Amino acid sequence: MKVFLIFLSAILVNNFVLQRFLGICPFLGVSKKIDTAFGMSLAVVFVMLLASIITWLLNGVLILMGLGFLKTIVFILVIASLVQFVEIFLKKTSPALYEALGIFLPLITTNCAILGLALLNIQNEYSLVETVFHALGAGIGFGLALVLFAGIREQLEFADMPKPFKGLAGALITAGILSMAFVGFSGMIKL
Amino acid sequence: MVFVNSIILLGALGFGFGTFLAFAAKKFEVKEDPRLEKIVEVLPSANCGACGYPGCEAFAKAVLKGEAPKDGCLPGKAQGVSEKIKKILEEG
Numbered sequence: 515m516k517v518f519l520i521f522l523s524a525i526l527v528n529n530f531v532l533q534r535f536l537g538i539c540p541f542l543g544v545s546k547k548i549d550t551a552f553g554m555s556l557a558v559v560f561v562m563l564l565a566s567i568i569t570w571l572l573n574g575v576l577i578l579m580g581l582g583f584l585k586t587i588v589f590i591l592v593i594a595s596l597v598q599f600v601e602i603f604l605k606k607t608s609p610a611l612y613e614a615l616g617i618f619l620p621l622i623t624t625n626c627a628i629l630g631l632a633l634l635n636i637q638n639e640y641s642l643v644e645t646v647f648h649a650l651g652a653g654i655g656f657g658l659a660l661v662l663f664a665g666i667r668e669q670l671e672f673a674d675m676p677k678p679f680k681g682l683a684g685a686l687i688t689a690g691i692l693s694m695a696f697v698g699f700s701g702m703i704k705l
Numbered sequence: 706m707v708f709v710n711s712i713i714l715l716g717a718l719g720f721g722f723g724t725f726l727a728f729a730a731k732k733f734e735v736k737e738d739p740r741l742e743k744i745v746e747v748l749p750s751a752n753c754g755a756c757g758y759p760g761c762e763a764f765a766k767a768v769l770k771g772e773a774p775k776d777g778c779l780p781g782k783a784q785g786v787s788e789k790i791k792k793i794l795e796e797g
Contacts, residue, residue, distance in 0.1 A: 606734070
């Protein structure tokens with residue numbers, strides 16, 4: 515039961531982008547088209563899932579060896595390697611998506627949402643199963659925010675806006691309003 | 706003791722991930738234009754974006770496609786980058 519609540523809260527109540535304000539860089543950078551936003555979300559879900567499992571296991575090793583202070587460095591190492599693998603894999607299997615994501619694919623490494631998720635799993639003392647569902651929820655929540663915003667931005671291109679608000683300025687204001695909309699979910703699930 | 710443990714753990718992790726990535730790179734290799742790597746090598750690798758492209762590799766690809774001018778790299782002008790690019794493109 516708790517697992518299901520963790521999963522749902524990571525998507526809606528504690529959305530990583532719109533509530534925790536993590537991962538804003540790809541949120542603004544890849545959300546111009548729905549297709550790239552969706553592709554980016556898939557990559558992020560994959561990295562989040564694998565990174566959470568591997569870092570959770572490695573944290574056990576770190577504590578066993580009394581090296582808890584190495585947590586941040588080790589987690590970054592894991593995430594960087596995983597993202598590099600995703601890059602290599604994507605370049606071969608889907609060159610179109612690789613080109614569309616461009617510089618934002620390797621930037622997943624520095625995406626604070628991934629590291630934040632890994633550290634949160636440890637901080638909240640989740641078991642491995644809870645970690646997996648937390649990661650899945652976080653990834654899906656990230657994808658939801660991204661695709662939603664991409665859809666809005668595609669429509670915003672055709673809207674008649676005053677000159678100071680055109681482009682990124684209007685997009686940022688819209689992002690704020692979208693975040694406010696998600697505040698409506700807060701308090702729904704108390705963990 | 707902590708010192709030794711840290712070195713062993715980080716060393717093992719680095720070696721493990723490095724090996725895994727080396728295997729993956731071989732398995733998922735993509736055949737690229739060999740001139741691309743040569744051009745990237747002569748660029749300053751600052752990824753400053755002054756050329757208007759997101760990173761030095763993107764500029765190199767645009768030069769190969771013929772979309773970017775050979776002297777588009779501003780920091781590289783002093784180092785004679787455009788001549789080196791011209792040479793690479795002529796040699797083929």
